[in-house]
Amino acid sequence: MMRYSFFIGCQIPSRVPQYETAARAVLKKFGVELADIRQFNCCGYPMRNVDKKAFLLSSVKNLALSENQGLDMLVLCNCCFGALKNAEHIMAEKGPLQDEVLGKIREMGLDYQGKTRIRHYLSVLYHDTGIAAIKKQLHKTYKELNIAVQYGCHALRPSTVTQFDDPVAPSLFDELVAATGAKSVDWTNKLECCGAPLIGTNDALSADLFSRKREAAIKAEADFFCTSCPYCQIQFDTVQQMLVEDNAGQKPLPSILFPQLLGLSMNIDSQTLGLGANKLDISKIESYLSKDKE
Amino acid sequence: MVFTVSLYASLIIFFLGLIYRGGTWFQREAGFYGQKMSASERFFSALKSMLAVIFSTKIVTLLQAFVLDVLLQRKILKESVLRWAMHMLIFWGFILLLFMHALGRIVTDALFSNYEPTLNPYFFLRDLFGLMVLAGVVVAVIRRFFLKIPRLMTSSMDKYAIGILAVIILSGFLLSGLKITSKTEFSNMAEEYAGWLSDEELQALESYWVSDYGLVSSDVTRPFEADVLDQGKQAHESYCAYCHAPAKSAFASYSTGKVLSPAAGAMDRAGFVGILWYIHFLSCFIGLAYLPFSKMLHIFSTPVTIMANAVMDEKKSKPENVATRQIIELDACTHCCTCSLYCSAMMGYEARQNTYILPSEKIAPLKALAAGRDLNEAETRAILEGIYLCTNCDRCTVVCPSGINLRQLWLNAREKLLQQGPAEPLVLSQLSFVRGLNRKKTPADSYPLPLEKADNAVSAKYRPLLDPERSIDLTPPAADRQQASGFENTFSYCFGCQNCSTVCPVVGNYEDPQEQLGLLPHQIMCSLGLGLTETAMGAKMIWDCLTCYQCQEHCPQNVNVTDILYELKYMAVAGVDEGRQNHDQAGGLR
Numbered sequence: 029m030m031r032y033s034f035f036i037g038c039q040i041p042s043r044v045p046q047y048e049t050a051a052r053a054v055l056k057k058f059g060v061e062l063a064d065i066r067q068f069n070c071c072g073y074p075m076r077n078v079d080k081k082a083f084l085l086s087s088v089k090n091l092a093l094s095e096n097q098g099l100d101m102l103v104l105c106n107c108c109f110g111a112l113k114n115a116e117h118i119m120a121e122k123g124p125l126q127d128e129v130l131g132k133i134r135e136m137g138l139d140y141q142g143k144t145r146i147r148h149y150l151s152v153l154y155h156d157t158g159i160a161a162i163k164k165q166l167h168k169t170y171k172e173l174n175i176a177v178q179y180g181c182h183a184l185r186p187s188t189v190t191q192f193d194d195p196v197a198p199s200l201f202d203e204l205v206a207a208t209g210a211k212s213v214d215w216t217n218k219l220e221c222c223g224a225p226l227i228g229t230n231d232a233l234s235a236d237l238f239s240r241k242r243e244a245a246i247k248a249e250a251d252f253f254c255t256s257c258p259y260c261q262i263q264f265d266t267v268q269q270m271l272v273e274d275n276a277g278q279k280p281l282p283s284i285l286f287p288q289l290l291g292l293s294m295n296i297d298s299q300t301l302g303l304g305a306n307k308l309d310i311s312k313i314e315s316y317l318s319k320d321k322e
Numbered sequence: 323m324v325f326t327v328s329l330y331a332s333l334i335i336f337f338l339g340l341i342y343r344g345g346t347w348f349q350r351e352a353g354f355y356g357q358k359m360s361a362s363e364r365f366f367s368a369l370k371s372m373l374a375v376i377f378s379t380k381i382v383t384l385l386q387a388f389v390l391d392v393l394l395q396r397k398i399l400k401e402s403v404l405r406w407a408m409h410m411l412i413f414w415g416f417i418l419l420l421f422m423h424a425l426g427r428i429v430t431d432a433l434f435s436n437y438e439p440t441l442n443p444y445f446f447l448r449d450l451f452g453l454m455v456l457a458g459v460v461v462a463v464i465r466r467f468f469l470k471i472p473r474l475m476t477s478s479m480d481k482y483a484i485g486i487l488a489v490i491i492l493s494g495f496l497l498s499g500l501k502i503t504s505k506t507e508f509s510n511m512a513e514e515y516a517g518w519l520s521d522e523e524l525q526a527l528e529s530y531w532v533s534d535y536g537l538v539s540s541d542v543t544r545p546f547e548a549d550v551l552d553q554g555k556q557a558h559e560s561y562c563a564y565c566h567a568p569a570k571s572a573f574a575s576y577s578t579g580k581v582l583s584p585a586a587g588a589m590d591r592a593g594f595v596g597i598l599w600y601i602h603f604l605s606c607f608i609g610l611a612y613l614p615f616s617k618m619l620h621i622f623s624t625p626v627t628i629m630a631n632a633v634m635d636e637k638k639s640k641p642e643n644v645a646t647r648q649i650i651e652l653d654a655c656t657h658c659c660t661c662s663l664y665c666s667a668m669m670g671y672e673a674r675q676n677t678y679i680l681p682s683e684k685i686a687p688l689k690a691l692a693a694g695r696d697l698n699e700a701e702t703r704a705i706l707e708g709i710y711l712c713t714n715c716d717r718c719t720v721v722c723p724s725g726i727n728l729r730q731l732w733l734n735a736r737e738k739l740l741q742q743g744p745a746e747p748l749v750l751s752q753l754s755f756v757r758g759l760n761r762k763k764t765p766a767d768s769y770p771l772p773l774e775k776a777d778n779a780v781s782a783k784y785r786p787l788l789d790p791e792r793s794i795d796l797t798p799p800a801a802d803r804q805q806a807s808g809f810e811n812t813f814s815y816c817f818g819c820q821n822c823s824t825v826c827p828v829v830g831n832y833e834d835p836q837e838q839l840g841l842l843p844h845q846i847m848c849s850l851g852l853g854l855t856e857t858a859m860g861a862k863m864i865w866d867c868l869t870c871y872q873c874q875e876h877c878p879q880n881v882n883v884t885d886i887l888y889e890l891k892y893m894a895v896a897g898v899d900e901g902r903q904n905h906d907q908a909g910g911l912r
Contacts, residue, residue: 037715038666038713038714038715039715039755041715041716041717041720042714042715042716042729043759066664067664069665069666069667069668069669070667070669070670070713070715072669073752074713074751074752074753075667075670075751075753076751076752076869076888077750077751077869077888077891078747078748078750078751078891078892078895079670079673079674079751079892079895080888080892081673082669082670082672082673082674085669085672085673086669086670089669107752132672136472181868181869181870181871182869182871184871184875185870185871185872185874185875186871186874186875186882186884187875195875196875220827220870220872221827221868221870221872223868224755225752225868225869225870226866226868227754227755227758227759228752228753228754228755228756228757228758228759228761229749229750229751229752229754229758229773229866230865230866231758231761233828233831233866234758236831237827237828237831237868240831259755262759266759267759270762
């Protein structure tokens with residue numbers, strides 16, 4: 029039995045709760061046990077632009093909490109994952125800021141030695157559960173469904189820090205999607221940023237970057253985006269809906285969260301997977317499901 | 323006389339205070355959104371909506387919230403059983419004391435025909451209810467002053483609330499305990515209810531009361547003979563028992579009397595019964611008169627908040643009703659600090675030591691702002707930073723035992739401060755994510771203002787350095803060079819291949835990237851190599867960086883391009899940040 033502390037961060041509980049319920053349901057089927065640590069706080073990512081100390085303290089406090097329970101951490105959000113990984117990387121070096129952070133952590137009655145392994149949700153499914161075991165759990169598979177996977181920057185890069193997959197030619201997410209019978213299409217802007225980091229600071233630029241991605245995915249004949257990060261998902265779902273409202277006649281390309289995609293083919297009900305919680309309608313995804321497995 | 327005058331005075335202050343505070347609910351505004359309406363328009367709009375709820379199926383939700391969340395305080399129970407027990411003991415103990423003891427002649431008399439405060443069960447219950455409150459107060463004291471709970475702040479208002487309850491209850495117990503022992507009280511009662519007894523009979527009665535009722539008297543001496551006690555008991559049963567239950571039923575007062583008994587005679591003669599009586603009723607009246615101005619107002623505002631939020635739909639509610647509710651919510655905060663215990667941004671507080679980052683500590687300054695008070699510059703900057711350093715995770719709203727919609731309160735108050743207040747560099751971070759998602763709610767001409775202010779404060783002074791016509795001193799001052807080598811110095815590996823700028827999606831987005839961004843990533847690396855740190859800090863590129871790490875990943879020379887941009891941002895912000903960290907030194911609001 030695998031047991032992890034479950035890190036969902038701030039965006040998921042407040043804005044993408046279906047990501048949590050879907051991920052829990054899927055992980056349960058694979059025997060992954062999740063421990064909720066109520067004292068977890070923000071990963072530090074949103075503060076990282078302007079306050080290095082607040083960023084590091086936030087990240088390290090979470091790592092220390094998990095470490096003190098002897099648990100590795102399972103992370104759903106790419107940006108949380110990246111922040112935690114970068115903090116771990118920074119803390120591995122010596123310096124006055126590191127000492128200050130460690131001092132504060134110890135004042136709180138915690139300790140940090142960097143023992144907790146930070147795991148991305150997709151990595152756990154791919155490396156620990158494995159494609160073969162996933163396929164065994166499938167009740168249905170998708171037929172003729174084209175998916176544009178969105179890896180997300182903060183999982184992929186900097187690769188020396190995140191160690192998620194090959195940064196130039198990753199395949200982990202594609203293989204997971206392919207396991208469900210769906211086709212992971214090749215599209216030009218696949219490894220680029222969704223634009224979410226600039227929401228609220230440069231909305232026009234953020235929207236431009238997204239629009240380019242949307243065009244590329246449509247050109248590659250994708251039926252859906254598929255995401256593994258709440259920020260990407262909010263950009264592809266909530267923000268896309270806003271942009272569509274502004275540009276009458278534009279056809280949206282809806283986005284599905286990976287555990288929703290996988291969960292449906294595992295026969296988990298759409299209520300648990302929170303399909304209705306997505307802003308853009310994704311109900312037609314079920315029409316691609318077929319009883320006969322490959 | 324003193325009693326009557328102070329009673330009416332406190333009642334008048336209490337009711338006028340309630341009217342005043344209730345009036346502010348319709349006059350004040352906590353934030354930016356919502357059209358400006360007069361107090362009477364807001365009052366009638368609220369009235370209309372309340373009536374609409376009462377005459378609809380929503381009444382069920384409303385009643386459910388009243389029973390489960392107001393009377394049974396389910397929200398506190400979810401948080402902690404001990405805290406729930408504490409609050410239930412104080413709440414129910416006090417309410418029952420109020421109706422059965424303070425208003426006994428009015429309320430209990432009307433409900434029960436045999437009511438006499440000195441008869442059971444009332445005699446016993448008064449002590450029980452008092453002890454309930456006292457037990458709750460003890461837990462509160464332990465929680466506030468002995469358990470070192472991180473981020474649980476105790477304000478002078480919290481101390482007052484605990485203090486006034488403690489004084490009321492303790493003076494009550496001391497008073498009733500001393501009355502049990504008091505010879506003066508005994509003599510007065512004997513005269514009133516058994517004045518026709520002979521001296522011998524009276525002495526027997528007194529002996530019986532000393533023996534069984536906790537009376538302390540130097541006029542009779544132990545040991546008592548059995549027939550004297552018998553005679554006393556007979557007199558007691560004839561003249562006292564019909565109206566006086568055994569003193570031991572008031573177990574806490576009786577025990578207090580026993581503890582006091584060595585000094586009881588002297589205290590009685592010195593008139594302590596009267597003194598304690600004054601302390602007791604005056605503390606009650608002070609508590610009553612001050613209630614509308616203290617956090618005890620929450621006994622009204624919190625139930626209103628809980629019930630309003632149970633039936634109000636965030637998307638459909640009228641903005642004027644939201645404005646009214648938010649002012650009530652500011653009064654509904656009991657400063658229990660549950661929000662601050664779980665705040666996602668708590669490490670931001672640890673890093674910056676600005677207490678206003680903690681949600682529970684924001685309420686006081688927001689109240690002051692809503693009341694139209696001017697904060698000094700340091701205070702305004704601190705509250706703006708505090709309210710912006712929030713990850714919008716909604717945890718505070720989920721855990722608030724008073725049911726306050728803190729999420730919406732922050733959004734609303736934040737926008738007002740952003741628009742009217744000074745520049746806030748945090749606006750340039752991903753903390754702006756939710757503001758961006760809500761941008762359609764903000765008027766298009768107001769929306770960019772805080773971003774422009776922040777950009778001005780952070781970068782304006784470096785912008786002239788970007789002038790392409792400027793002649794560059796290639797031997798920059800030593801201070802500048804030192805600054806540049808103070809952080810990530812991998813830029814020195816840069817050999818100018820421009821890979822970073824080629825793969826950058828931000829650069830790729832523009833036809834004229836240099837005009838838009840000031841400097842491109844490779845130019846920033848080059849500037850740093852030349853020691854032109856401040857020039858690099860002026861480039862808009864550093865703030866438009868997605869932090870996607872394409873540049874860093876693709877650098878053949880292992881220059882940590884993205885990380886260097888982070889460091890430049892820290893340096894640019896540090897110039898603005900100085901002097902605003904220790905706002906507490908400037909004097910807090912609480």
